[in-house]
Amino acid sequence: MQLTGIVLAAGKSSRLGRDKLSIAMPDGRCLAAWALEAALNSDLEQVICVVKPEDSLAWIPAEHLNAASYSSTPETGTRLQIAICTDYAYGMAMSLQCGILTAMPHHPEGVMMILADQPLLQARDINRVAEALAPNKLCDYAAATDGRGGKPPVAFREHMLGPLLSLSGDEGARKIIRNAKYAGTHVSLSDSCFWDADTEPELERILKYVNGLR
Template identity: 30%
Template sequence: MLKASVAIVILAAGRASRMGEGGKHKLLAEFDGVSLVRRTAMTAFGSDAASVVVVTGHRRREIEAALAGIDLTLVDNPDYAEGMASSLVAGVSSRHAHSADGILVMLADMPGISTAHLDALIVAFRNAGGQAVVRAVSRGKPGNPVILPRSLHPAILRLEGDVGARGIIATSGLPVLDVEIGDAACLDVDTPDDIGAAGGTIKN
């Protein structure tokens, strides 16, 4: 039996509006000398996923430059200012993601996520025959990333505004498998203080 294929879609298009004045971009902050967006992409690339797609938007050229040399697919979302839904739609619509059995939606600003975490989610998805939603949780609290089966593609493509897939998951009728990965599931960095607390250094 063929293993269910998973494409990772990394959402990296947002405006980082909570970083304050001065235009610093959280995804260009460095952790251990590597920009956060590159670190996230390398984590995804090291997993057992079939492909990695990164959705860009705000400061696209700098984000793309930070990803140079990694074998991934870049998708530009010109409508990024409308919110997260537009980036999800752009990512799911890309060729690699559209043909996969499941899409692992990964936020680019979660420095605690490891390749082992991603592989644990992918294993759970495959064990369910690709027919369940799989989500990372922290002590039972739903977090990210999540894997959405192909059957949810039409619902994702109808999303609008600054919403993710939570509503789709709640109404899908599909089994939802929780994978405990600890604090990393709920650790994102939205402010300069967040970045510092997580061990990062703001660059530009």
């Protein structure tokens, strides 16, 4: 199943109070680069990274940035596409819409939403969610879960792009997966996959965990 990944990296970092994307991780990469590279190392057909207009993109490793496309139309041989969301300040839904509209010319069989501030997500986790959707023809989506409902990363079939585009404000994909109108399947991932860097204590937990793996 050909899925286009949409990495959402246009958040305001308001709860953390500083740019979370560029926070240095123990291996020298920036925090958001971990999630982006997980997407690029997965089996996703294309990867679209949604960013703010003022983003310097310095957090993206040079080898990926130099090979990326900024065109509004797909380019042959280019797997990473940078999409600039000018309306990101109006809420999560605008970033989602920007990513979906950028994905549509690729004619994917579906899209997967991935959050840039969850650095412990790995390519194999992304693949597991994608693989859960492919054989379940009656499912509208496949979502990751920690046992407390569906959460990103979440993959949607192509016919779900309309409902996703109808979201507004700070509404995200969770509004869709919590709607009983739609059928989905859940994939259990380890708790650390869902850790984000919204606050300083949450960031410290991530850094402590990564240091413990070294």
